[in-house]
Amino acid sequence: MPAEPGEPSExxxxxxxxxxxxxxxxxxxxxGINLDFxxxxxxxxxxxxxxxxxxxxxxxxxxxxxxxxxxxxxxNPGTWRxxxxxxVGVALQSGRPxxxxxxxxxxxxxxxxxxxxPNRSGAxxxxxxxxxxxxxxxxxxxxxxxxxxxxLKCAAALIAGAPIVILDEPTAGLxxxxxxxxxxxxxxxVPAESTVLVSTxxxxxxxxxxxxxxxxxxxxxxxDSSVGPRTSAFCLTFTxxxxxxxxxxxxxxxxxxxxxxxxxxxxSITSQLHIDAAFIAxxxxxxxxxxxxxxxxxxxxxxxxxxxxxxLLLDRGEQ
Amino acid sequence: xxxMRRLFIQTKWEFRLNAxxxxxxLLLIIIPVLILFVLTNTTIIGGQSNPISLGFATVLxxxxxxxxxxxxxxxxxxxxxxxxxxxxxxTSLTRLEVVLAxxxxxxxxxxxxxxxxxxxxxxxxxxxxxxxLLIPISIALGVxxxxxxxxxxxxxxxxxxxxxxxxxxFLFVLMLGGVLFTFGTGTxxxxxxxxxxxxxxxxxxxxxxxxxxxxxxxSAVLVLIGWGVIGHVLASRFFKWR
Numbered sequence: 316m317p318a319e320p321g322e323p324s325e326x327x328x329x330x331x332x333x334x335x336x337x338x339x340x341x342x343x344x345x346x347g348i349n350l351d352f353x354x355x356x357x358x359x360x361x362x363x364x365x366x367x368x369x370x371x372x373x374x375x376x377x378x379x380x381x382x383x384x385x386x387x388x389x390x391n392p393g394t395w396r397x398x399x400x401x402x403v404g405v406a407l408q409s410g411r412p413x414x415x416x417x418x419x420x421x422x423x424x425x426x427x428x429x430x431x432x433p434n435r436s437g438a439x440x441x442x443x444x445x446x447x448x449x450x451x452x453x454x455x456x457x458x459x460x461x462x463x464x465x466x467l468k469c470a471a472a473l474i475a476g477a478p479i480v481i482l483d484e485p486t487a488g489l490x491x492x493x494x495x496x497x498x499x500x501x502x503x504x505v506p507a508e509s510t511v512l513v514s515t516x517x518x519x520x521x522x523x524x525x526x527x528x529x530x531x532x533x534x535x536x537x538x539d540s541s542v543g544p545r546t547s548a549f550c551l552t553f554t555x556x557x558x559x560x561x562x563x564x565x566x567x568x569x570x571x572x573x574x575x576x577x578x579x580x581x582x583s584i585t586s587q588l589h590i591d592a593a594f595i596a597x598x599x600x601x602x603x604x605x606x607x608x609x610x611x612x613x614x615x616x617x618x619x620x621x622x623x624x625x626x627l628l629l630d631r632g633e634q
Numbered sequence: 635x636x637x638m639r640r641l642f643i644q645t646k647w648e649f650r651l652n653a654x655x656x657x658x659x660l661l662l663i664i665i666p667v668l669i670l671f672v673l674t675n676t677t678i679i680g681g682q683s684n685p686i687s688l689g690f691a692t693v694l695x696x697x698x699x700x701x702x703x704x705x706x707x708x709x710x711x712x713x714x715x716x717x718x719x720x721x722x723x724x725t726s727l728t729r730l731e732v733v734l735a736x737x738x739x740x741x742x743x744x745x746x747x748x749x750x751x752x753x754x755x756x757x758x759x760x761x762x763x764x765x766x767l768l769i770p771i772s773i774a775l776g777v778x779x780x781x782x783x784x785x786x787x788x789x790x791x792x793x794x795x796x797x798x799x800x801x802x803x804f805l806f807v808l809m810l811g812g813v814l815f816t817f818g819t820g821t822x823x824x825x826x827x828x829x830x831x832x833x834x835x836x837x838x839x840x841x842x843x844x845x846x847x848x849x850x851x852x853s854a855v856l857v858l859i860g861w862g863v864i865g866h867v868l869a870s871r872f873f874k875w876r
Contacts, residue, residue, distance in 0.1 A: 377723050405724035410717025415651060424647045428640060428725060475726070 327389040328353060329479055329510035330374055334383035337373050345369050345534040348383070352510050354478075358524045359514040360624055361531035367514040368408055370531065371483045374512065375405045387479060401429055404477040406468035408484040408514075414457035418450045418467045422474060429475040438476025439504065445470070447500055461488035466497065473504055480511045486520055498523035518625050530624045538624055549590040552583045554610040555602060567601045569594065590614050641731050641738070648739030652709065653746065661700045661804075662747035666693040667754050669814070674758050690755040691837035694748055694769065695776065695813050698837075699830060701744035702777035703784045704804045706736065710788035711796035719875050733785070740784075741777045745770060760841075768840040775836060779829040779858035782865020789873030832857040 330352035338344040345366040361367050372378045374385055376392030385392060387402055413421055422441045429438065445452060448466040451459070459467065465485050472480055482501070486494040494517065505511055513524060521528060530538035557580045564584075565574055573585040584590075584598065595614065602609045652658055673689035713719050722732050748769065756762075787796055808814050811830030812822060825831040832854040839851045 375724060377720060401726040403724070407717065407720060407724065410720055412716060412718040412721035413651065413713075414716055414718075415655065424643070425725070427643050428727070471721075472724075 328386075329388055330512075331386045331389075332370075332374070332383065333385075335370075335373065335380055335385050336382035337369055337378055337380050338382075339369075343369075343534065344381075345373070345531070346382070347535055350529065350536065350539070352512065354508050354510050356505075356511040356513065356524060356526040358521055358526050358528045359512060359531060360518060360521065360528060361514075361516065361537075363516060365531040366534040367516075367531055368483050369534070371405075371481050371512060371514055372407070375403055375481050377405075401475040401477050403479045403481060404472035404475050405480075406465075406472040406482045406485055408487060411456060411459075411464060412471075414455065416456055417453055418456060418459070418463075418470075419445065419452035421456065421467070422450075422470060425471055425474050439473060441474070444474060444504075447504055462493050465489065466500075469497070469501065476506075478509055480505060480509050482511070482513045484514050484516070486515055486517060491519070494520055495523050521624070528624060549588070549614065549616055550583060550585045551590050551595065551598065551612070551614050552581070553598075553602075553612045554581050555607045556580055559602070559607060560605065563605070564598065564601050567597055569597075635728070636731055636734070640727055641735055644727060644731060644735035645738040645742070648735050649742045649746075652705065652739055652743050655709075658705050658743065661705060662697050662743060663750045665700070666697040666747060666751050669693050669696060670751055670754050670758070686755060686758050686760045687842040688838065689758075690751065690760050691834060691841040692813060693751045693755075694773065694837045694841070695830065695834040696808060697747040697751060698744045698773050698776035698833060699780060699807060699813075700804060701740045701747060702737075703780040704800045705743065706740045706781055707784035707787045707796055707800040708793075710736065710785060711791070711793040711800075714788060714874075714876065715793040717876060723875065736785075737777060737781045740781060741774050744773045744777055748773060763843060765840045765843045769837070772833070772836045772840045775855065775858045775862075776829070776833040778862040779833065780861070780865065782862060782867070782869045784865075785869035785873055786865060789869060789875070826854065827857055829858055829861045832861075 328351040330350075332348045332350045335348040335350075336344070336346040338346060343364065343366075348370060359367050359370065369378065373380055374387075374392070392403075416424075419441070422444060426441050439447070444450070448470045450467055450470065451463060456464070456467065465487065469482060469485050472482060485501070486497055489497060498520070501511075501513075515521075515524075528538070528540040529536060557576070559576070559582065561574050561576065565572065568574075568584070569586070569588065571587055574582065576582050586594070588594075595612065599609060599612070670689050670693045673692060674686050710719075719732070723729075727735075752769075784800070787799060791799065807830045811828065812825040813830050813834050816822065817825065822831070826835070835854040836851060836858065
């Protein structure tokens with residue numbers, strides 16, 4: 316990050332990851348993550364096992380990195396804890412905390428715990444959160460449905476009024492309407508100056524979040540919507556026999572296209588330029604020349620971030 | 635660094651959760667009070683000049699052990715399984731505060747149970763001496779001597795196994811630890827080096843005397859502190875938070 320002339324130091328991001336790695340003993344995890352997060356909302360997407368929870372739990376200070384560095388407002392994640400200033404509100408994906416307590420009792424207790432926290436002034440009250448997240452107050456936490464539990468966890472993450480909010484798969488197990496509702500409530504409740512990280516493996520959620528998008532794949536950043544131009548604008552897909560000569564096809568087509576075989580025999584050609592009839596004819600001719608049958612030819616215009624990420628994440632069969 | 639305010643709130647929360655649990659009430663109040671009635675109305679303890687005070691000390695030992703070891707191990711193990719401990723990791727509490735609040739909650743639970751047995755003992759004719767003022771300290775010492783092992787068990791073994799093991803150890807200690815039954819001199823000398831009998835001796839000194847400490851009581855106190863240190867060191871080394 317270049318410092319402005321005359322500035323005494325580099326800007327301090329709420330969250331900064333430098334070459335961050337956490338490799339599990341059995342393999343997997345995250346590696347070489349270089350990301351800064353400013354005061355805005357960022358969606359973290361990726362398939363199951365891509366490293367979303369590992370990244371978020373490491374940022375929350377729940378896991379110790381095996382390499383690199385993570386800082387919150389320029390400090391180690393553990394530092395703020397000993398000072399008592401609550402900097403990160405977290406809703407974890409796993410777990411059902413205090414199953415024998417009621418949501419109301421849990422929130423009252425957390426509210427008391429954070430009463431003298433420096434961020435308290437802007438934090439919501441228990442009654443407000445109960446109302447906003449439509450929480451049942453008398454049922455034990457062990458009897459809450461999946462959706463109610465997610466909403467309670469979100470309420471618990473917001474109750475401290477912390478400047479950083481981390482929500483790991485808050486929409487897991489919710490139906491589409493429930494997901495939209497939850498994001499609507501979050502949009503209203505989370506203060507604009509907060510740094511929010513939301514993970515999801517449901518790409519349609521991105522329509523509701525409307526923010527910077529980061530895609531993780533195999534523990535590394537595969538896509539960051541805040542970096543660089545869009546890589547592709549149009550996409551031609553078709554089905555044929557497996558293992559076509561992609562090099563030959565590439566040479567036959569105009570320059571600047573990307574070709575991949577996604578799943579066995581399913582091909583995708585992406586291009587910055589418009590995919591017109593001549594383009595399609597060239598591709599089909601190539602297949603005809605090598606005697607490959609072609610089915611399900613489709614051309615679509617990629618609708619921005621979602622399509623790009625989708626393209627990237629579905630891309631499992633690529634060599 | 636410990637915040638007394640956070641520690642107070644967390645202890646209150648722990649105690650509240652524990653006190654609402656029915657199994658805990660059974661383990662900590664009903665069983666000890668029943669034992670007290672049995673001990674004082676049968677001839678198991680032969681030749682003692684003051685069986686009610688001895689019975690009271692025995693029962694305090696039982697409830698302290700139940701709160702400081704069995705209940706604590708089971709509660710912590712299930713909190714580990716439900717990821718409640720990880721959830722606590724997302725709050726402003728430090729690990730030390732979480733552990734201290736748990737131990738303090740267990741102490742309050744044992745004290746709470748102790749007041750029930752105290753009332754029962756008074757009804758059965760126990761006459762308090764000044765040593766009774768040391769009962770809370772003896773309870774705290776007893777909780778400390780075994781709570782480290784409760785954490786060690788809860789933090790290394792599956793919750794269902796902890797449930798079985800902690801209850802088995804509870805029965806084992808009652809029967810064979812020198813708490814309910816006394817053994818020959820040789821066996822007793824060995825058992826004196828373990829928390830159950832050492833705690834019972836300290837409790838007897840608190841309940842039955844005016845609080846004077848002789849050499850054997852001091853050594854019993856040292857045994858309790860020693861096991862407490864060993865248990866907590868082992869727990870801090872091997873405890874897994876999830």
